[in-house]
Amino acid sequence: MNLDQFKPLTVYSIYIVSTPEKVWEALTSAEFSQRYFSGFAVEMEPKLGGTFIVCAPDGTEHISGEVFEYDPPKKLTVTWNVNWPDLVAKLGTTLVTYEIEPAGEAVRLTMSERHDRALSDDILSGGRAGWPAILSGLKSLLETGKAPQIKVTPPVKMLAALKAMGIKTP
Numbered sequence: 001m002n003l004d005q006f007k008p009l010t011v012y013s014i015y016i017v018s019t020p021e022k023v024w025e026a027l028t029s030a031e032f033s034q035r036y037f038s039g040f041a042v043e044m045e046p047k048l049g050g051t052f053i054v055c056a057p058d059g060t061e062h063i064s065g066e067v068f069e070y071d072p073p074k075k076l077t078v079t080w081n082v083n084w085p086d087l088v089a090k091l092g093t094t095l096v097t098y099e100i101e102p103a104g105e106a107v108r109l110t111m112s113e114r115h116d117r118a119l120s121d122d123i124l125s126g127g128r129a130g131w132p133a134i135l136s137g138l139k140s141l142l143e144t145g146k147a148p149q150i151k152v153t154p155p156v157k158m159l160a161a162l163k164a165m166g167i168k169t170p
Contacts, residue, residue: 001068006095006114010127013110014135018142020100023107024073026138027098030055036137036147044078046070052078068095075099080113086167091123092116111135122161129155 016023026032030041039057044050048070054063065079077097081088095114100107113127133150141147154169162169 001093006116009115009119009124010113010131011110012112012131012135013108014139015103015106015108016139016142017106020073020102020107022142023100023109023138024076026142027076028072032141036141037134038137038150038152046072052080069097073100084162084167084169087162090165090167091119109135109138120161122155122157124158125155126158129158 030043033042041055044052050067052065056062064081067078069077080094080096097112099110130152133152137147
């Protein structure tokens, strides 16, 4: 896969009072991710080409992918494919990249979501609603030891756009 064909459509940077190693662990550990990601657990093979899976609280595989860049504790790029019928076939593969950089007493975490094709703002509104909640939960957990329970529902515009494309959502 040529990573250069993917263009960033969503980018967030956040500063966290932590270390690069702790931020990396929070992003790649099922134990940590369940606490800030609404019960979802990140499971991955820690190597280039390894599997990347996010399991829903009921244990079902919600997101599947592969590790494309692996440079702990600096950079992680994975394919992020939501397992809804026809979603990947119609919308293409999504790449998510986390870049972790020291920033004085904090760490700058930059998350980007890239796609191999143009997508409408309605389709992108799902990630744009979800990522701030996920990253805010991660920040709170690392800085205070407690993550807020943030309820995010899929945007109506996104669900309508998916339905218009013939993509069924749970």
